[in-house]
Amino acid sequence: MPEGRRGAVRSEAARVAILEATAALFAERGYDHLSIEGIAARAGVGKQTVYRWWPGKSALIADCLLEGMLLPDRFAVPDTGDLRADLIAWLAGVEGVLDSPTGEGLYRSLIAAASENAEVAQRLRESLADPRLFAPRLRAARDSGEVRADLPVDEVSEALIGAIMLRALARTPRDPGLPERLVDLTLGPRPS
Amino acid sequence: MPEGRRGAVRSEAARVAILEATAALFAERGYDHLSIEGIAARAGVGKQTVYRWWPGKSALIADCLLEGMLLPDRFAVPDTGDLRADLIAWLAGVEGVLDSPTGEGLYRSLIAAASENAEVAQRLRESLADPRLFAPRLRAARDSGEVRADLPVDEVSEALIGAIMLRALARTPRDPGLPERLVDLTLGPRPS
Numbered sequence: 001m002p003e004g005r006r007g008a009v010r011s012e013a014a015r016v017a018i019l020e021a022t023a024a025l026f027a028e029r030g031y032d033h034l035s036i037e038g039i040a041a042r043a044g045v046g047k048q049t050v051y052r053w054w055p056g057k058s059a060l061i062a063d064c065l066l067e068g069m070l071l072p073d074r075f076a077v078p079d080t081g082d083l084r085a086d087l088i089a090w091l092a093g094v095e096g097v098l099d100s101p102t103g104e105g106l107y108r109s110l111i112a113a114a115s116e117n118a119e120v121a122q123r124l125r126e127s128l129a130d131p132r133l134f135a136p137r138l139r140a141a142r143d144s145g146e147v148r149a150d151l152p153v154d155e156v157s158e159a160l161i162g163a164i165m166l167r168a169l170a171r172t173p174r175d176p177g178l179p180e181r182l183v184d185l186t187l188g189p190r191p192s
Numbered sequence: 193m194p195e196g197r198r199g200a201v202r203s204e205a206a207r208v209a210i211l212e213a214t215a216a217l218f219a220e221r222g223y224d225h226l227s228i229e230g231i232a233a234r235a236g237v238g239k240q241t242v243y244r245w246w247p248g249k250s251a252l253i254a255d256c257l258l259e260g261m262l263l264p265d266r267f268a269v270p271d272t273g274d275l276r277a278d279l280i281a282w283l284a285g286v287e288g289v290l291d292s293p294t295g296e297g298l299y300r301s302l303i304a305a306a307s308e309n310a311e312v313a314q315r316l317r318e319s320l321a322d323p324r325l326f327a328p329r330l331r332a333a334r335d336s337g338e339v340r341a342d343l344p345v346d347e348v349s350e351a352l353i354g355a356i357m358l359r360a361l362a363r364t365p366r367d368p369g370l371p372e373r374l375v376d377l378t379l380g381p382r383p384s
Binding site: 108109111112114115116118121122151152155156158159160161162163164165166167169170171178181182184185186188 | 300301303304306307308310313314316343344347348350351352353354355356357358359361362363370373374376377378380
């Protein structure tokens with residue numbers, strides 16, 4: 001990557017300033033009114049400095065999101081000891097974020113960035129789309145007999161996250177009963 | 193829509209010519225090298241005519257895909273009378289398309305278009321993301337006892353399609369055993 005060599009002494013301070021400017025302007029104005037010019041001005045750098053490191057605003061938003069600057073801790077899975085309740089709460093929390101105009105724009109800009117940019121997709125895969133997000137909880141639940149011993153852990157994660165992603169992408173109206181139905185579907189009937 | 197009024201006498205011949213040019217150039221050059229200039233030249237219209245009806249190439253690709261110009265009949269669900277086998281074959285077919293560079297680009301451009309454009313998202317929802325895609329087969333299988341009577345039909349569709357979409361977006365390497373594991377997960381254990 002010749003580009004990488006020239007940009008190797010990429011300033012961490014400038015990088016953080018640009019991401020913080022992006023997060024602040026996003027919160028103030030929303031995604032549609034976010035511009036590279038505005039971000040550069042707020043961060044005190046030239047427009048070309050922004051473009052040297054990011055292809056566009058969707059990639060900037062993706063970096064902010066993945067670094068926890070926009071929705072800190074929103075995507076952590078709670079651990080109350082009740083796997084079903086925790087997964088339902090997590091899915092309901094994600095749906096709650098998506099239900100706000102800001103959250104919906106955020107989420108769709110992350111999808112757009114990932115579809116356009118392999119590096120963003122890789123980072124998405126390492127965070128939100130990582131089967132390991134739920135895997136430790138699911139494995140423990142298999143060991144304790146809370147779910148069946150042959151439950152395919154990665155597929156449960158992909159089905160739950162994928163269903164929510166698909167609904168967000170297709171702008172399917174929110175359905176309060178959905179998280180519980182999805183969890184019951186993938187974990188199997190609740191043991192009596 | 194004032195824009196709609198001026199464009200109301202939108203020529204169907206020009207629309208089809210533009211979509212056919214898009215499909216042909218996409219097949220020849222791939223998504224990354226597709227340009228509005230090239231499409232307009234091939235279709236024999238001005239660049240502004242293309243931009244009047246489509247915001248960009250992702251929306252053009254989405255229209256081609258949704259009108260069956262790029263992957264005809266690829267997304268029809270087979271009906272052999274064995275629901276599990278049909279769903280597995282369908283998922284494997286979609287994965288096969290995604291496994292080619294052309295198919296992957298196509299699929300990601302559809303996702304990008306839907307994330308940017310509410311109209312494309314609506315059309316996606318009415319076709320690929322429509323819970324009705326599998327619903328008639330799933331309802332018949334519930335009635336015949338092939339799957340449990342309280343299987344949530346829409347959630348099965350969303351989990352299956354969503355999992356595949358998430359994997360494509362995150363560029364997760366193809367896994368030949370995945371379709372069967374996903375179908376077993378969502379339909380429940382095969383009756384003995």
